[in-house]
């Protein structure tokens with residue numbers, strides 16, 4: 318048995334069986350490369366599923382975390398700390414939002430947004446508490462977030478789900494219009510659906526949704542857990558679309574791999590939360606928020622947003638070239654460094670073959686391969702990934 322097989326076998330004994338894991342165990346990483354326990358090197362186009370925005374062993378991030386550890390890792394949210402305030406200030410200064418609620422994961426940001434939406438309706442004495450979300454969406458695994466998720470497979474065996482959540486087809490304004498009524502208090506969507514298969518919203522659709530929400534005083538909530546924080550080439554995905562939501566959820570890449578979530582809202586909505594309405598023990602702790610300040614500063618001042626735009630363009634070009642060559646590539650979709658190819662065949666054999674050849678890839682639904690590398694990726698690394706991907710695709714059509 319190799320070291321990696323041995324560790325995977327030990328893990329299967331004691332770690333709860335909630336993931337279909339690959340029999341791979343990782344030891345360390347550098348930049349966009351990661352090594353398993355036996356020294357096999359992989360080019361990582363998964364990045365912890367859009368989490369490791371600065372790659373592995375990023376000097377500034379590691380130094381900041383080490384430094385912060387020696388000062389404070391955590392104090393209660395009964396008090397203020399400098400890293401938390403600093404991160405909240407940078408986030409608010411660079412967005413349309415006025416306030417941040419910090420928590421620890423994507424699902425928690427969604428829970429906090431769902432609660433905020435109902436509290437907002439309560440504050441405004443609106444009769445309705447219904448929240449409309451999208452088919453094919455993914456919002457997380459806690460009860461509210463999984464109910465909001467518009468995919469039946471995630472609801473199986475869990476009923477009763479949270480009441481008052483309705484799903485409509487994505488990018489279909491008429492379907493939304495037909496579902497909105499006096500009981501609707503909010504509309505929740507990912508501007509670019511991730512797990513559902515890398516499906517960007519149409520700009521015109523979002524414009525109409527914003528106008529509808531304004532007309533009816535309904536909150537527009539964006540789940541930017543996967544597509545936010547630099548992935549589209551703007552700091553936030555809503556900026557790519559030129560549409561401002563009332564509140565939005567960020568997590569994954571925000572602290573470069575340290576668990577964090579940030580639900581941000583405009584004052585008009587944020588004011589619905591009063592002391593005691595919502596809380597999180599670890600939310601916004603000093604370690605996570607210190608890490609978050611490094612990521613945001615790198616994006617804004619370190620030229621990383623420009624890199625995402627540049628590399629995103631190259632990735633699209635390379636994927637379109639592959640589409641020209643291979644009929645099994647049906648579609649190329651996405652923005653910046655959140656892209657996907659839809660295949661006419663199941664994606665998993667192609668992904669497994671690419672992994673064998675040293676390229677880590679992840680699917681999104683059955684037929685889509687997703688590309689969400691670290692935002693520091695270079696031209697050379699994209700070329701290397703595309704060479705391996707092409708070999709795996711060529712193998713699949715043999």
Ligand SMILES: Cc1ncc(COP(=O)(O)O)c(C=O)c1O
Pocket residue numbers: 422423424425427455456457458507511512540541542543544568569
């Ligand atoms: C769009 C979106 N929302 C929410 C979540 C849930 O995030 P977490 O797994 O951190 O709870 C995810 C996770 O993949 C996601 O992609």
